[in-house]
Amino acid sequence: MGGTGGGGTASGAGGRTDPERTAAAAPETAGTAEAATKAAGRPGGATTRRGPVVAALMLGMALAALDSTIIATAVPQIVGDLGGFSVFSWLFSGYLLAVTVTLPVYGKLSDTFGRKPVLVTGIVIFLAGSLLCAGAWNMASLIAFRVLQGLGGGALQGTVQTIAADLYPMKERPRIQAKLSTVWATSSVAGPALGGLLAAYADWRWIFLVNLPVGAVALWLVLRHFFEDPARRTRTTRPVIDWPGALAIFACGGLLLTALVQGGVAWPWFSTPSLLLLGGSALCAAATVLIERRAAEPIIPGWVWRRRTISTVNLALGALGLLMVAPTVFLPTYAQAVLGLGPIAAGFVLSTMTMSWPIAAALSSHVYNRLGIRTCALIGMAASTLVLLAFPQLPYPGAAWQPALLSLALGATLGLFQLPLIIGVQSSVGYAERGTATASILFCRQVGQSVGAALFGAVANATLAGRLADAPADLRAGLPDGLDAVSRALEHAGALTDRAADYLRRAVDVTVEHVYYGAAVAGLLALVALLFAPRRFPVHADARDGDVRDTDARDGDVRDGAEAAPAKKS
Secondary structure, X not given: OOOOOOOOOOEOHHHOEOOOOOOOOOOOOOOXXXXXXXXXXXHHHOOOOHHHHHHHHHXXXXXXXXXXXXXXXXXXXXXXXXXXXXXXXXXXXXHHHHHHHHHHHHHHHHHHHOHHHHHHHHHHHHHHHHHHHHOOOOHHHHHHHHHHHHHHHHXXXXXXXXXXXXXXXXXXXXXXXXXXHHHHHHHHHHHHHHHHHHHHHOOOOHHHHOHHHHHHHHHHHHHHHOOOOHHHHOOOOXXXXXXXXXXXXXXXXXXXXXXXXXXXXXXXOOOHHHHHHHHHHHHHHHHHHHHHHHOOOOOOOOHHHHOHHHHHHHHHHHHHHHHOHHHHHHHHHHHHHOOOOOHHHHHHHHHHHHHHHHHHHHHHHHHHHHHOHHHHHHHHHHHHHHHHHHHHHOOOOOOOHHHHHHHHHHHHHHHHHHHHHHHHHHHOOOHHHHHHHHHHHHHHHHHHHHHHHHXXXXXXXXXXXXXXXXXXXXXXXXXXXXXXXXXHHHHOHHHOOHHHHHHHHHHHHHHHHHHHHHHHHHHHHHHHHHHOOOOOOOOOHHHOOHHHHHHOOOOHHHHHHHOOOOOOOO
């Protein structure tokens, strides 16, 4: 498996990791993926074939990415068939909630029992949820089955990223991560278009049925070609699952995300439901800390936050999730409401970001091998913040190529920011901790997105409400209220006077500008978090092979890790 060695972290009794030490560097047992898997002594000499396994990982990533967006354009058909218009938003919220709260649990399980059983279980759960969604008989059942899908999606997202890190040494990791980023970006953009086509020309139930053959191929490839070294999971004690910790994390995450998603939408922010949910999530968070501190095998170990390498990246990627709400949620609204573009053209304005992001990510290794991981990420986020600040300077109404160009630049700069940090964290730990570390950064990014959606939604509504309240008296009576209502009114601008339509467009323009200013503040928070990161990330022996040691003995972060002692503080 990518020339990685077995075991290798400093542990105490019961398999708990010493929180004050970075992963100890055990000697490599093999120089290549093939040699390492053969050394496991599998019957018949079975070895992991990276090509088919990578194909399976890409298919799994496509499933998780598609199902987060594919329903968006099919909502009218689904509501028309099943009813439940008042609760249809839970088709998205329920899936997101299930994915987010299960990420840390699956990360710990993959470290304890191996990646393959967790990935296979996730695919099976996801496909079962997809089949049930296709057979849903009302909105309540569809929401419940979407939550089941999300329970599988959490395993897909975290475990796919972890296996990719296991398969490839640090030097080769940008290539595979760039492929996964491309799949995610393409699937996220293509999802709404595919969902609309299936709903219009077939039936909305096919949105879920198409998952079955794709998932079946991914499952077959994993079962047929992916083998793990059992020596990596050799333990002196029987593994114990921290079920109380898992339930506490479920409760805390569920209450918090429900408050963030529904606050300001289903009920006011300072209403009784919001306060009860936020208060309940705070109590569950305190209970989670107490449970995890006493657990023999905590789901979220304390070292995730005590190691500066991981904790600072968690905070930085949480800020990334926060700022990503601006382009992904509000840029399409801007393109349609202000620039007057259709849905397809508006999607293209956003898609330029998804084209440049994976390219920059693939090339980022040339930067961080020379300058270091932290410096590369700082450059990327500083440039991203400048791009976000440039958006409010665009002329009104402007041309479509202007936000598209900024979106292209934003993708390129974020590619320099995110991927090096993920690789840095994955490479700072050994196999036995990589699932937990990967899940922690994905979890923080997901929570950041949820917080960003709630926070910037409140900023947008407050800004727009202020602009509408300040409208001239002769216009105020006929103006809609709320961002969604304004967007719908501008879709049928023929029913408005030219003056009223122009006022609404300018109001949306100012609203999105304020959101982008907020996203720039999130970028500054990410920069502050990175300033506390180690100047050079430590590199565990599992993350490198002989070529990496020879090549990277010259430069930056990788150089420092390659020459590190067996145990080195991060």
